[in-house]
Amino acid sequence: MKYACYCRVSTKKDEQLDSLETQIKYFQHLAKEKKFDIYEIYYDEGITGSQIKNRDGYNRMIEDAEAKKFDVILVKDITRIMRNTLLFLELYKDLQKWGINLAFTNYGNMDIETADKNYLTMLASFAEDEARRLGQRVKFTKDITAKKGRVPNIVYGYKKIDKYTLEIIPEEAEVVKRMFDYYTNDKLGTARIAEILNEEGILTKRNKGKWSQKTVIDILRNRLYIGDVINKKSENRGYPETRRVQLPESEWVIVKREDFRIISDEQFWEAEEILDGRKYQFHANRKRERQSYKYPFSTAIKCMDCADPKKNSYYSFRRNVRKYSKSGKTYIWWCCSYRNAHGANSCPNTITIDERDFEEQLITFFKSYFLDNKKSMSEAVLEVLKRKLEEQNQDVGEENPEDLSAIADEIDKLEKQKKNYVEMGGEGIITFQEVREYVTPINKKLEELKLQYSRMNNEKNIKESDINKLISNFFENIEKTIEGDKINNQYLKRLVDIKSRHDGAIFIDLKFDDNEELKVSNLPFNELVENLKSEEVAN
Ligand SMILES: [Zn+2]
Known part of the structure; x- marks a missing residue:
């Protein structure tokens, strides 16, 4: 058996552990130990953040692989590969075609693990989550450079300087702040707020007239006050439909301008919750639901269709039981509680989830993806969390x-x-x-x-050194969640958020810390489970 070894070499001089010499020694030692021949040690230099500057070594290795010059590609340090999982998945497909195996090894031990498809799919999901977030970030920057943040003409609290610039008028900003305070802190109604402003002789901006409930609500709803300059909320649809169409929020062009901020995010979203009447419903719901931990999915499955994820106020699925005859089978299913209570028009999510099926699928999911690959999964998770932490630190700046x-x-x-x-x-x-x-x-x-x-x-709440602890807690929670081949509701909720969408898609968010600062979002559960099934058939 001939092995090709691949590694990346840091250009940072102080990272002695990663020096090319050390790595070559490591591979040679491993080859002796495991009795295999090294065809060549390929490497690429220069890792800056998530980018590899040059991929010559990698490309050469792929060419040689296609020419079948070796039997196995052995990659050092799975955590490094995480930075380009999608690329490696492509590679994996090709390698299978050429009959070449892919294996991993890590520092500090002499084990070689063969990469299996389940594991790689899981990694791909992580990577996609990363890519999505990076994508958002890129879009965000582009929008700013493209100066799409065109500001509105007349908004209370600001003076328009030019197309892209507003200046806060302190007196008016004070009034805006007071309105939010009245609403969120003093719990005054919008009519009462209008009354107070009118009593003080404060005029509206556009018409220089009296305040009404509507003009007050317009203020409370305006995201400009948290620095969001929003464009493309609607679009002209041309011939034959010459009308303005409202676009979904995902298509809005939002440019963040901290210098326009008058209200804190926290206070603003609180106001939105009260305006939507969601806050109270949500709390009422929680109170009622808090009593039951005895069912596997109590308050664990959230409906993605009838709440705004930004405000984190989802509706949970509720449990239904039906027995068709006295001695017959009992059917237990879960569905959106809001739709269930308020009728078919209240929420488009018609999905029903069979309790027993889903319980089984979840247990299989946790077992095959995590417990069966505990070692490599913890390493993958470690890398993802480290990077999330890194990113957060970057957002804040040097600590x-x-x-x-x-x-x-x-x-x-x-x-x-x-x-x-x-x-x-x-x-x-x-x-x-x-x-x-x-x-x-x-x-x-x-x-x-x-x-x-x-x-x-x-x-500062989460340090890099804490992550290992978080990961071991995470795996402990998995074991407790599926203990006795039953889902334990309390542990499940510490571990994941489960989200159901009207098209049948189920997403899983993995939670690692209590504040949910380190979260891996939107793993496509159905796809992952499908993968397991096809794997079973293949075996
Ligand atoms: Zn719903």
């Missing part, structure tokens, strides 16, 4: 305890300043108008700093 305490100091300082101005106002040293003038920019700065502070602080 540094000194930065954190500097921000805390700055917050303290500004709070004191603010208090001074307010006191001066109270004592009549300066006018109320002046207080507002001084305090408004301070408030703005404070909000920014607090946001930054909490982000930097949150990010």
Whole structure:
């Protein structure tokens, strides 16, 4: 048996562990131990983030593989391959065609694992999740560079400078803030808010007139206040239909402009929840549902069609039981509880999930993808989580305890300043108008700093060293979830979110930490299970 070995070499000098020399020694040692011949050790240099600069070694290896110059490709360190799983899946297909095996090995041990299709599919799903998120990111940047963030002409709180630029008018921004505060904190109705503004003689922007419920709601609904400049909400459909068509949110062009922000995300989405009447329904639901853990899927399957995932307020599936005759079989199925309660027009999700079938499928899924490949899966998961963490860190910027305490100091300082101005106002040293003038920019700065502070602080909650612990918890949870070949509802919910869509697609989110900061989203459950089935047939 002739082996081709493939590895990637870091160009960073300090990564001694990865030096080419070390790797060659490793492969030679392994070949001696496992008694195989090395045809060649192929390698590529230069790993920058998720990109390999050059793939000469890789390409040469593929050419040689096609020419059948060796029998097995042995790849060092599966975690490295994760960065290009889709590519490797392509490779895998070709290799099968050419009759060449693919195997993995890792540092620190002498095991060689043959890559099986299930495992690779799982990796591909991870990779797709990554690609999707990267795709979003790319789109986002492109939109900004293309300057598609065209701003509206007249919006309360802003002055339009040019096509792409707004300037916050502090007095109006204060009114916007008060409206959100009235609504989310003081729980005032929109009619009452309009009344207060009218009593104070504050005028609307467009018509310079009185506030109504509708104009108040327009403010509370406007995502510009959280810095989202939204274009392409609708589109002109030409001949023969000359009308404006509303587009789904996925097609909107959204450009993030933090400099336009007046309201925090948290407060804004809370307002949306109240406006939708979802918040209360959701809580009412939760209360009722909290009682039952005894069924495998209690509050574990979410309907994707009747709630906005952004607000994280899904409706759960509910359990139904029917017995057709006294001695006959009992049918148990799960369906959207909202549709079930509010009728066919309330939600398009008509999917029913057979309890026993689904329980079996889930158990098989956890076993075949995770428990049967525990070692390699934990490595794959480790890599995914590490990268997610890395990405989060990048989003926030360099973390540094000194930065954190500097921000805390700055917050303290500004709070004191603010208090001074307010006191001066109270004592009549300066006018109320002046207080507002001084305090408004301070408030703005404070909000920014607090946001930054909490982000930097949150990010410290998960350290790279914690990830191993999270992964071992994850596998423990899997074992507890399927103990005795039954689904344990409580452990299941710690482990995954299950989401059902009207077209029959089921998605699984894997959860690794309590705050769900490290989450692998939207694994296509049906496809993964189908894969297992075809594998069974093939064997
Ligand atoms: Zn539904």
